[in-house]
Amino acid sequence: MAAPRPSRRAVLAGAVASAVVAGLWPRRSFASPGDLTFVFVRVFGGWDTTRVFATVLDNPGVDTEPEAEVAAVGGLSFVDHPDRPGVRSFFERWGEQSLILNGAIIPSVNHRICERMAYTGSQVETAPDIPTLLAHAQADRYGLPHVQVGGPAMPGSLAQSLVRIGGGGEIGSILDGSILSRSDLPVQSPDHAVTDLLDAHARTGAALRIARGRGSADLRLARAIEDGLAKVGTMKELAGTVRWDTGDTFQGKVDLALDLLSLGLSRCVTLAYESSTWDSHEGNDEKQMANFIELFDGLADLMEGLASTPGPNGGSLADQTVVVVQSEMGRTPFTNAGKGKDHWQHTSALLVGPGLSGGRVVGGFNELFYGEKVDLATGEVAAKGRELTPAVVCSTLLALGGMEGAESLAEWAPITGILG
Amino acid sequence: MAALIALLLLSCGPDPVQTKELSPTEALRYLTRASLDLRGVRPSLAELRAVQADPGSAQSRALAYLAQPGFGERYAGWMAGVWLTPVSEIDHDVATYPVDDPLPMLVSLGMEPLKVLARVVEEDLPYTEVVTADWTVIDEHLATSFPTDYPAEGVGWQVVHYTDGRPKAGVLSTNGFWWRYDTTLANANRGRANAITRVFTCHDYLATPIEGNRELNLLDEEAIADALRTDPACVACHVDLDPIAAYLWGFYNHFAFSPSEQARYHAERELLWEQYSGVSPGWFGEPGSSLSDLGVQLASDPRFVECAVERTMEQLLSRPAGQEDTAALTRHREAFIAGELSVRNLVASVIADPSYREAETRLLTPHQLARSVEDLTGYRFHTDGLDAFKADLYGLRSLAGGLGPSWDGEATVEPTATSLLVQERLAQAAGAWLAANDLADPAGARLLQRVDGSERPETHPAEMEAQVRDLYLRILSRELAPGDPLAELELARALDLWGAIHAATGSEVDAWGGLVAALLRDPDLVLY
Numbered sequence: 001m002a003a004p005r006p007s008r009r010a011v012l013a014g015a016v017a018s019a020v021v022a023g024l025w026p027r028r029s030f031a032s033p034g035d036l037t038f039v040f041v042r043v044f045g046g047w048d049t050t051r052v053f054a055t056v057l058d059n060p061g062v063d064t065e066p067e068a069e070v071a072a073v074g075g076l077s078f079v080d081h082p083d084r085p086g087v088r089s090f091f092e093r094w095g096e097q098s099l100i101l102n103g104a105i106i107p108s109v110n111h112r113i114c115e116r117m118a119y120t121g122s123q124v125e126t127a128p129d130i131p132t133l134l135a136h137a138q139a140d141r142y143g144l145p146h147v148q149v150g151g152p153a154m155p156g157s158l159a160q161s162l163v164r165i166g167g168g169g170e171i172g173s174i175l176d177g178s179i180l181s182r183s184d185l186p187v188q189s190p191d192h193a194v195t196d197l198l199d200a201h202a203r204t205g206a207a208l209r210i211a212r213g214r215g216s217a218d219l220r221l222a223r224a225i226e227d228g229l230a231k232v233g234t235m236k237e238l239a240g241t242v243r244w245d246t247g248d249t250f251q252g253k254v255d256l257a258l259d260l261l262s263l264g265l266s267r268c269v270t271l272a273y274e275s276s277t278w279d280s281h282e283g284n285d286e287k288q289m290a291n292f293i294e295l296f297d298g299l300a301d302l303m304e305g306l307a308s309t310p311g312p313n314g315g316s317l318a319d320q321t322v323v324v325v326q327s328e329m330g331r332t333p334f335t336n337a338g339k340g341k342d343h344w345q346h347t348s349a350l351l352v353g354p355g356l357s358g359g360r361v362v363g364g365f366n367e368l369f370y371g372e373k374v375d376l377a378t379g380e381v382a383a384k385g386r387e388l389t390p391a392v393v394c395s396t397l398l399a400l401g402g403m404e405g406a407e408s409l410a411e412w413a414p415i416t417g418i419l420g
Numbered sequence: 421m422a423a424l425i426a427l428l429l430l431s432c433g434p435d436p437v438q439t440k441e442l443s444p445t446e447a448l449r450y451l452t453r454a455s456l457d458l459r460g461v462r463p464s465l466a467e468l469r470a471v472q473a474d475p476g477s478a479q480s481r482a483l484a485y486l487a488q489p490g491f492g493e494r495y496a497g498w499m500a501g502v503w504l505t506p507v508s509e510i511d512h513d514v515a516t517y518p519v520d521d522p523l524p525m526l527v528s529l530g531m532e533p534l535k536v537l538a539r540v541v542e543e544d545l546p547y548t549e550v551v552t553a554d555w556t557v558i559d560e561h562l563a564t565s566f567p568t569d570y571p572a573e574g575v576g577w578q579v580v581h582y583t584d585g586r587p588k589a590g591v592l593s594t595n596g597f598w599w600r601y602d603t604t605l606a607n608a609n610r611g612r613a614n615a616i617t618r619v620f621t622c623h624d625y626l627a628t629p630i631e632g633n634r635e636l637n638l639l640d641e642e643a644i645a646d647a648l649r650t651d652p653a654c655v656a657c658h659v660d661l662d663p664i665a666a667y668l669w670g671f672y673n674h675f676a677f678s679p680s681e682q683a684r685y686h687a688e689r690e691l692l693w694e695q696y697s698g699v700s701p702g703w704f705g706e707p708g709s710s711l712s713d714l715g716v717q718l719a720s721d722p723r724f725v726e727c728a729v730e731r732t733m734e735q736l737l738s739r740p741a742g743q744e745d746t747a748a749l750t751r752h753r754e755a756f757i758a759g760e761l762s763v764r765n766l767v768a769s770v771i772a773d774p775s776y777r778e779a780e781t782r783l784l785t786p787h788q789l790a791r792s793v794e795d796l797t798g799y800r801f802h803t804d805g806l807d808a809f810k811a812d813l814y815g816l817r818s819l820a821g822g823l824g825p826s827w828d829g830e831a832t833v834e835p836t837a838t839s840l841l842v843q844e845r846l847a848q849a850a851g852a853w854l855a856a857n858d859l860a861d862p863a864g865a866r867l868l869q870r871v872d873g874s875e876r877p878e879t880h881p882a883e884m885e886a887q888v889r890d891l892y893l894r895i896l897s898r899e900l901a902p903g904d905p906l907a908e909l910e911l912a913r914a915l916d917l918w919g920a921i922h923a924a925t926g927s928e929v930d931a932w933g934g935l936v937a938a939l940l941r942d943p944d945l946v947l948y
Contacts, residue, residue, distance in 0.1 A: 108626065110611070110626040112626075113626055113627070123627075144837075159834045159836060160834075162836070163836070163837045163838065164819075164836065164838060165819070165838055166818055166819050166838075170816065170819060171819070171838065171841075174816075174819070174838075174841050174842065174845055175841065177845065177848070179845055180845060180848065180849050182803045183801055183802070183803060183849060184802040184803060184804070184805065185799060185800075185802070185849075185853060187799070187848075187849040187852045187853050188852060189845075189848055189849075190848060190852070190930065190933075190934065190937075191924075191925070193924045193925075194921050194924055194925060194930065194934055197917060197920050197921055197924070197934070198844075198848075198917075198934060198937060198938055198941070201913070201917050201938045201941075202844070202938065202941045202942075204913070205913075205938075205941070205942050205943065206943055208909075208910075209942075209943040209944065209947075212906070214781075215780055215781065216780075217780035217781050217782075218780065218781035218947065220834070221781055221782075221783060221834060221835065221943075221947050222943055222947065224834040224835045224836075225835045225840065225943045225946075225947075228835050228836055228837045228839070228840045229840055231837040232837050232840055232841055232844070235837065235841075281604045281606075332606075336604070336605060336606050337605055338604075338605065340604070342604060342606040342607065
């Protein structure tokens with residue numbers, strides 16, 4: 001068995017500590033919107049917001065857990081449960097920078113369509129998702145503007161700004177060529193000298209192919225190949241530095257995100273938090289409990305990693321990085337015959353990091369467990385406010401990252417009241 | 421012979437639209453596209469040279485591909501991006517099945533409905549058989565659990581019949597379709613009903629945003645039931661979906677982790693619609709009682725044929741159908757009907773149409789990439805017997821580009837960093853495999869038929885150049901014509917690369933393997 005690789009995070013954390021001791025690393029309050037980077041955590045399957053975010057324990061129409069209680073850290077209230085201590089400790093540690101968005105409405109009950117609307121702010125199939133838009137806006141600053149680890153990709157027409165790798169850790173073995181050793185037919189990957197020759201030949205071939213291009217689609221595809229080969233080159237150059245091999249764990253994905261952000265390679269990293277049991281049509285209590293425990297353990301690791309890893313421009317990654325945690329839908333307030341909960345159009349999101357007026361909850365749920373309307377200027381619940389539609393939530397995320405509009409959004413309506 | 425088959429295929433439909441003659445280069449491109457679309461592999465050297473010599477024969481040769489064995493599989497492969505059954509993750513727990521390794525079963529499960537489609541196409545059965553057949557197609561992995569008459573010692577995909585008394589309705593009676601499209605008590609098969617309308621009538625109710633009534637109390641079951649009958653926003657979809665959904669209760673499973681529960685059809689549950697929706701079975705106003713009725717009703721609906729025509733044209737033209745396609749869609753539908761709903765006739769009409777030869781460049785799907793590289797070199801990436809291009813979870817399909825596009829509004833598919841990485845590794849492996857085998861056995865060589873490994877550019881320039889020209893034509897459908905400056909540049913690049921690799925490794929096998937790998941990475945391999 002190969003020796004375990006040294007933890008890059010440990011090395012980087014050591015560097016941070018040394019810099020702080022030496023007075024070389026001035027802490028900054030937060031980066032300007034245009035300098036913010038993002039980690040998007042997507043929970044696929046639909047989470048039950050009543051387990052953490054929706055403090056509706058006094059609503060008789062909503063089935064909640066017997067031992068759950070509403071707790072608060074500063075102005076941020078959440079659902080606490082004795083079997084989920086990680087949630088409490090997370091908010092105790094990061095509550096001041098955290099903002100819970102309650103009552104977001106996703107007008108569908110189909111996973112695929114909800115994902116599209118929640119993550120792009122539009123029902124148009126070709127609309128790019130928010131991390132790709134944010135990354136593309138600064139594509140000239142980042143070698144791999146948006147890296148997505150697992151989950152369906154939604155780059156729309158901005159595919160050149162996205163690198164999507166599998167969630168199972170295959171990319172490491174493909175990058176170093178060791179995947180060929182898994183082939184049932186015995187073949188050897190060429191040595192480095194030959195690989196370099198072939199790579200150079202491929203790049204020249206791509207450029208010549210563009211010169212021979214015919215028609216718009218042909219040219220677009222040929223240019224995508226040239227662009228993709230450049231990204232492959234970047235990934236290969238960093239094969240020994242970036243922990244591409246994520247394994248099949250969330251921690252592995254977090255490590256990759258930290259590497260990409262700390263090296264200034266990416267503006268956005270999207271991590272899929274995939275577990276088939278989020279979609280808890282049966283046994284909701286047990287499944288959501290186990291998943292939220294695991295999720296918040298993972299988020300705690302992510303936040304600690306961001307705090308202990310230097311950013312490319314000084315300060316820690318936590319000073320410049322917003323973590324956005326979303327699920328494409330919520331779950332019904334009532335339990336079905338199989339002790340499960342089905343799809344619900346009203347859900348929540350968690351935002352942690354700079355640029356936000358943290359330590360608060362924005363929005364809420366009414367007695368029917370529908371999302372409340374919100375005054376976009378203040379973030380307060382208001383009867384004459386606006387629904388937190390996908391376009392509103394996505395506009396807010398883009399505004400957080402310094403953008404002032406996006407053609408693909410159904411409308412531009414950010415919640416300016418939560419931007420710090 | 422090819423011309424005869426082409427004549428037979430087109431004789432069932434309207435006269436093809438007259439088009440201008442193709443140049444040799446255009447003819448090469450047209451034949452390559454048709455070959456990749458209809459066979460999944462590139463044309464042979466002989467076919468390419470024949471078309472170079474007689475560009476006017478390209479269309480009849482392309483039509484002849486339709487008659488070759490395997491066309492049904494190829495057509496089903498196109499529809500995989502629409503049917504979306506070959507997914508690696510489903511809600512059912514196949515790990516509970518009595519098999520050592522559930523992964524082959526999972527891969528086969530998604531293929532069952534597509535195998536039914538493939539057989540209908542391959543054997544020229546009327547397309548309506550897809551939803552009316554009394555048979556299915558399964559392999560030994562599925563046979564371990566499915567109640568069918570699959571032979572006890574059988575191996576491979578075979579035509580069988582379910583033996584649990586389920587109604588006969590083609591793919592609508594297969595476990596593979598309904599395990600992929602699962603339901604819950606609360607959803608009451610409505611999602612499944614939408615899968616039917618999306619796949620077979622090109623209407624996706626879920627593509628419409630829900631304009632819900634915010635005054636409706638969704639915690640009140642009676643209020644919901646009333647809204648489904650009376651609220652226009654609800655009725656618009658549910659009036660269609662609920663009766664279709666009522667046909668499907670025999671495939672409802674109370675438990676997702678019980679093999680006996682999942683694998684068997686439950687006739688005793690067919691009337692559960694009385695309890696869970698109160699809406700009786702029907703197809704757009706026409707009542708019915710069993711799943712077989714649904715198959716017949718669907719097959720009789722004009723939208724069933726229209727949708728097949730539309731999907732087929734979209735897949736072959738690599739774009740969504742639009743208003744400007746109305747005349748062409750009409751021509752293709754008439755050809756389809758005139759040919760007694762033979763899919764071969766439908767496809768013949770599409771590829772003979774000017775819009776096909778003028779279609780924009782498209783990208784190979786991962787399946788096409790793997791299949792065409794295997795045909796060229798003999799190499800296929802299997803790991804522990806599992807095809808790496810047929811699985812997402814443990815394979816490379818997703819990284820290489822996924823199942824393929826549906827063209828019904830999906831984003832345009834483009835090459836990505838990871839798809840290029842997968843192509844690179846596949847090219848390296850296939851190049852090395854090909855060179856080692858071809859040079860060891862010149863009599864059985866697939867590509868290196870003009871060299872035996874002893875040649876050098878300085879000693880055998882003519883043989884080396886001829887071999888390189890053959891490789892370009894066979895692998896990339898590109899002629900490196902003597903005297904053409906760009907072709908001479910390509911030839912020089914190839915020979916330079918051969919020399920550089922040989923200088924670095926001292927190995928002829930490495931040099932030829934590297935050159936073949938370089939061509940397998942060329943943009944022209946995946947853009948066609």
